[in-house]
Amino acid sequence: MNKPPTGKDGSDVVIITKHENNCFFRFECVLCGGSTDKQDYLYELQGDHDAIVCDECAEQPERVSARMRECAQHLRERATELEARATVHYVTDHRLRWSHGPIMSDEEKREREREFDGDTLEAPANETPSE
Secondary structure (H helix, E strand, O other): OOOOEEEEOEOOOEEEEEEEEOOOOOOEEEOOOOOOOOOEEEEEEEEEEEEEEOOOHHHHHHHHHHHHHHHHHHHHHHHHHHHHHHHOOOOOOOOOOOOOEEEOHHHHHHHHHHOOOOOOOOOOOOOOOOO
């Protein structure tokens, strides 16, 4: 029976292996949350073909623990943000708005239509422009 390899401090060692890849997508790194590039190879945790590792983690294995802790901290912060936002009731305002202000008046729409060669910009029929 083979014993898994251990590090100098007696901790388990996980081997990262490199494999050919013919599926050119970006994959999320299971260690740090980063991503791979679209490339002709992938790094994986040995024995687990679903555990894809980014180049940064594979090429700097001594930094993996630190990168994992950074990712965990980021996820905790994001979870706190989401929890705070989850206490609010959300509704969607379907009226057309422009980055420069509220819905355009009819006169502004006509002016805009002239500028854009007749392209029309209209709010839904059941809505009235707000001031």
